[in-house]
Amino acid sequence: MTEDVTIYIDGREIKAKAGQSLLRAALDNGVYIPNLCDLRERETPEASCRLCFVELEGVPEPVTSCSTGVEEGMVARTDSWRVRELVAAGFELLMTTHPVDCAACPGNKRCALQEIAKKMKFKLKSGRLPEILRDAPLDLSHPRIGYDSDRCVMCGRCVYVCNEEAGARAIDFIHRGLKMTVGVFGGGPLAESSCISCMRCVEVCPVKAFYEKTKETDV
Amino acid sequence: MTDTVSDRFEKLKEKAASERAGLKGGAEVLITVGTATCGRSAGALETLAAIKAAVKENSINARVMEVGCHGHCYAEPLVSISKPGWPEIYYGNITEGLAPFLIKNFLVNEDPALEWALGAVKENEIVPSVYYSPRFGGELRRLLARCGRIDPENIFHYIAEDGYSGLVKALKSSQMAAIDEIKKSGLRGLGGAGFPTWRKWAAVRAAAAEKKFVICNADEGDPGAFMDRTLIESDPFALIEGMTIAGYAVGAAKGFIYVRNEYPLAVERISAAVTSAKREGLLGTNILGSGLDFDIEVVQGAGAFVCGEETALINSLEGRRGTPRLRPAFPAERGYKGCPTLVNNVKTLSYVYWIMARGAEEFASVGTKDSKGTAVFALAGKTRNPGLVEVPMGTTLREIIFEIGGGIPPVIKPSQLPGEKPVMKARAFKAVQIGGPSGGCLPESLLDTPVDFDSLREAGAIMGSGGMVVMDEDNCMVAAAEYFLDFTMKESCGKCVFCRVGVKHMLDILSRITRGEGSEEDLATLEELADKVKRGSLCNLGKTAPNPVLTTLRYFRNEYEAHIEEKVCPACECEALIAYYIDLEKCRRACDACVGSCPTEAIYTRSDRLKAIAQEKCVKCHSCLEACPASYDAVFLVSPANAIPEQKPDKKSDGARAGGGPEKRKE
Missing domain, CATH: 3.30.70.20 (Alpha-Beta Plaits)
Known part of the structure; x- marks a missing residue:
């Protein structure tokens, strides 16, 4: 029933299911896009964590991939500097409100924030913004x-x-x-x-x- | 069917005409008092009572009628009197104490008391009309035409003044024709975003669904904007008629008016208006016998600014948390309870009646290429004539501020001593803040910007809700940006990280700068955060929140730099960066006014019996500056706070108060 559409992420050809979000298509095919609020079971995304930005060909500003449905021939980039700086800023802001005492945390080593920091090479603590x-x-x-x-x-x-x-x-x-x-x-x-x-x-x-x-x- | 509509409408019109003709209710004189919220806060209800008492006392055959708000805040309470043999005359600032004299002078003694008059309501041979004054003459009133002219609770007043002719015309033509008329007019969303109204209408109409809804967004929350409130309080039937037309055009049977609960009078009036429209068969089932069913429910918001955002509004209406939803899907596809929903602002919907009644061409006869018709602004701040101003799109800011608004008022120090003259100090224009917390501050060099959706956006501001706050040289631009960001921070719903956390960090930086603790890096971080919050936020509240910072940085960067590099607040507004001093050349020995005014006993008498301020005790409350008599005017401000003005030392003290000259000294 679900037709396959071909999309390109960071130059890689990917077969995605029609109606799928770009974020899901990327994650299912081993392309990492940072995210927190997305849930596979959920029909409409919350779109509140503002971390899954990608750049789409023909769209001037980066968009959140969780809220973008895949379309045939869609060309997306997850690694452009415009995407990276926006995601980095969002992550930095988020981390100023999150206590970084990982050793004492029950989520240590199972934490999405640690994963994002590791995969995206972000720092866990902002050097310039104070903690709130x-x-x-x-x-x-x-x-x-x-x-x-x-x-x-x-x-x-x-x-x-x-x-x-x-x-x-x-x-x-x-x-x-x-x-x-x-x-x-x-x-x-x-x-x-x-x-x-x-x-x-x-x-x-x-x-x-x-x-x-x-x-x-x-x- | 159309015959029934016309017949029924004719009957209503006849009734309205007779009601209007008998407006005076057999009385000789008609007195109106503007008693909407703004009038009431200026004491209109007391004036009303005083007028009624005076009428009774002097046994005058007069009818006293409550009307809505004229939008002339500077002249509240506003009273009009129409007496046989005289034209109808407007009187401004008629306080409770003045009212009995006005009634007695004019209605008993035949003296029209022109010293209190603003002018005659219409051109005539006897009394000059108000339209000779630019505050009235510079405006083009369409939306506000009936405000203050009719009894807002009487539907027949509205019908007598051309009301419901738009709905009748719409009902006689097809639904598509109504949308086409709106399309031809070029009406754009007056809630601020300027989205072409017909597109929303066409989208909702085209959507296939059994149920559709019309929502009027009356959750007006911008600081300084009050035109939606005034329209609802003064001319509620125009909104109801506009919504009914919209319901007809898009195929909706139900409408909601979402009005904030901080507007109790607006809630009361619109609810009463809905009831009387239903009573006259102009709302409900089979409207005017046309077969059209349309009903309106008034819903009160719970006080969240973000609920003015359409998707948050819909969430709130459904009983959910008032947080924005992701768009798309737009409400036109999936809105209230998943049904196609038309969301328009009060002004937009009120204008619909006008366009249907008068035609798209007349609507588009004023305005600019892409912004047709008129715009309503709430002029506030440092202006002589604050209030609501309706002007054709494309009028320049200069015309609005300096002609209609009367320019920047001087700072007046009233006389305190016998025989003393008040002192006036002229103040220069600095900036105008347009569009509320999502808007921007524009400098003098942009005063010739025409006000329309696109020119304002290009300049960095937005039309927004139409708040227009004028600022003069006493206003600090960093503090202004801080004020608006503080507002947005408090009103952020908290859903997305950029708005929730980013705005807070920006605000913290601004507060550091106004305290004189800012650094060069802070400025760079501030700019970067502003850019990211603008691009990363989920809804338009977050996306536009940095605008006050971005525009002040763009046009008043030197003020930021002065705060950071020299610790100087050029406007002498930021408390941490200023100090109060007494000019010994001006201070007089016999006077103790400042000493008495000081709450912290910071002012002491020197050995030469002149006064001085002990800086360590001063809490910068401004009282001494106000208390010092106008003819001495000895208290002044310096910035930075550690700039000690050069003055003769107190001989008997240690003389430590002498020092270098001030960086910035303000009279």
Whole structure:
């Protein structure tokens, strides 16, 4: 049913499925494009992490590849300097709000931010911009899930799976602007939410702000 | 079918005409008071009460009517009186105290009190008309024509003033013809982006769907812009008629007016207007017997600026978080509840009635090649005649600011001592900020820029909501950029990283600069961040947020450099970079005004009985500068804060207060 279309990424010919996003087509064919908020299961992308920029032939400004559908003959570049500087700026800004204490983090070595930094050769810490950390308390109320909102990158994956997939509606974005965070309605602890312990938030969290408690990590 | 429409409309018109003719309700005199929000904040309700009391007391046979806002903020409360034998006259700044005298002088003693009059409403032989003044004469009022002229809660006033003739015309022609008329007119979205209105209409009409919606975006949130509020409060039926026409043209049966809840009077008036339009069969099922069904629901926003962005607005309307969605898909394809949705601004929809009634050609008779018709601006800041200004597209900024607006007002120091004359200091124009937090600051060299969508964008500003804030030499451009960025930072929804974090970092840099702690690298980082936020953000709030910074950097870079390199605020506005001093040559021994005004007891009396300020105690509150009598005018500002002016030392103290000359001294 799904026809194949031929696209070119960084000069490589790639067979993609019609209707697929450019980001998915690239990732499925081994071309790395940094991303945080994209979810395979999701029909319309969140497009909020602003990291998956590519340059398209005939389009003046870089576009986010998660929100671009593949088209026959599409020519994209992931490695132009215009793409790189935009992605680098987005990553740098994001990292000023994320505590870089990897050794103490349950997501160490399983973290999308570490992966992006490694693959894109970005620094984890901005040399010029000061940190803007929230310093919110850890939420250890839930028997199986720990939540450190300080580490959250606002990708919205957990919000999507909790609301649309699991239907638990335990968590959502709360507050706005810099104060925005993922949390329980009214700001209460996770244990007092409608969580059904499906652990999907833990699975999809790219930075393990939501993590499964173990004997080593927590009480 | 069309016969029914015409017949029913004729009946309504007859009723309207008789209502209008009997406006005075058998009374001899008609007095109107503008009691929209701006009038009320200037005391119009008190004036209204005082007028009613005076009318009763003097047993005058008069009807006192509340009308909407004229848009002449400088003259509020605004009152008009029409009395037999006299033309209708506008009176400005009629306060509660003045009102009884006006009523008595004019209506009892036959003295029209012309010293309080702005002028006659129409040309006549007796009293000069207001149109001789550029504030009135320089405008071309179409959208605002009825504002302040009719009772906004009475649908028959609207019908008597040409209302609903647009809908009747539209109903008599086909839906496509209505869209064609809008296309011919060249109307572009007056919410600010300037997208051709007919394209949205055609897209929604072409979309195949059972249900379609029309949304009026009345979530006006730009600081300094209030034209949508005024239109809703003063002429709500024009919006309802425009929406009904839009509903007819695109095939929607339901409309929403999304109005911010900080506009209680607008909510009240538009809700009342919807009810009375339904009562007269001009809204609801089978409108005017034409078979058209269209209903309107008024929805209140919860106070987020970002909900003025159309996709965030739709999210909010659906009961979701007010965060923007990715476009495309545009609302015209998938909008409210996934259905094709037309989203237009209040001004755009209000203009629709005008175009349908008067024709596309008359609409396009003024304006520039690509921007037709008129534009409404909210003139504010350092201007003599603030308020709403409606001018043809293509009018220059200079005409708006210096002719209609009356130019930059002087700083006036009122007299405080007996027999003293007030002191006026002329102030020079510095910049005009157009388009609110997404707009830009334009300098004097660009004053001849015509105001239309494309010229403003080229200059780095945008038409935006039409806020126009005039700034003079006392306004610091870095502080202005900081103000707008602070606004955007607080109103960012937080969804995407560039706007959420990038704007915060930019704001921090600006704050450092205004505190005199900025560096060369800061300026480079600021410019780079501005560029990235502009290109990387998800929605237009983020994409346009850096505009105030980019334009001030482009046109007023020297001010940034002065703050960074010399720690000087050229406008003497940034608190950290200024200091207050007393000019000993001007200070008088017998006076203690400044001492009494100082909240921190920083002002002391020297051994020669002149006054001086102990800098370490001064909190820079400006009180002493205001308290110092106009005829002395001894307090002045210096920047940088450590520039100590050369003055004679206090003999009995250690003389430490003498020093080098000031870098910048401001009278």
